[in-house]
Amino acid sequence: MVYDLPHNITLPQQESAQIHRWITRKGACPAYAEQPVIIPGSMGTPSYLVVGKGNPAFLWSASHGAGRLRSRFELSRRGAGYSEETLGLTGVDCITLREERRIEEAPVAYKPIQPVIEAQVKAEMVSVVARLRPILTFKA
Ligand SMILES: Nc1nc2c(ncn2[C@@H]2O[C@H](COP(=O)(O)O)[C@@H](O)[C@H]2O)c(=O)[nH]1
Numbered sequence: 806m807v808y809d810l811p812h813n814i815t816l817p818q819q820e821s822a823q824i825h826r827w828i829t830r831k832g833a834c835p836a837y838a839e840q841p842v843i844i845p846g847s848m849g850t851p852s853y854l855v856v857g858k859g860n861p862a863f864l865w866s867a868s869h870g871a872g873r874l875r876s877r878f879e880l881s882r883r884g885a886g887y888s889e890e891t892l893g894l895t896g897v898d899c900i901t902l903r904e905e906r907r908i909e910e911a912p913v914a915y916k917p918i919q920p921v922i923e924a925q926v927k928a929e930m931v932s933v934v935a936r937l938r939p940i941l942t943f944k945a
């Protein structure tokens with residue numbers, strides 16, 4: 806399956822014949838009822854295939870991923886001095902022409918994905934279809 810779901814985008818929203826709005830999602834993605842959504846973890850942790858529940862309380866949206874624990878700035882300044890183990894990169898296969906990207910987006914940069922998914926299931930934003938284990942990651 807090839808899947809492309811933007812997480813920084815403004816999309817039209819037809820709420821009724823009269824009400825026509827625009828929704829800007831920054832760091833979030835559309836999760837309309839029955840819509841397939843991929844919520845990525847990191848290159849070293851699982852990602853989730855979920856299905857949207859179209860919850861209006863969350864503007865028909867879901868999270869775009871686990872979210873960051875450490876900034877790109879911190880990892881670009883100090884990450885090259887951290888060990889592969891500290892970065893969470895032991896045993897992770899990543900192909901990239903930009904080594905700095907591998908470090909800025911190392912697993913240690915992100916929150917644990919499991920509680921992020923559980924919170925969204927509890928809030929009735931999405932339901933889980935499958936947990937996906939990364940085998941190989943390509944980074945531009
Ligand atoms: N499956 C993967 N998920 C990843 C990877 N790097 C980051 N992420 C997740 O995506 C979002 C967005 O990343 P950002 O750095 O552009 O903010 C992030 O919250 C992570 O959960 C990856 O290599 N593979």
Ligand SMILES: [Mn+2]
Nearest residue numbers: 812813832869
């Ligand atoms: Mn991003």
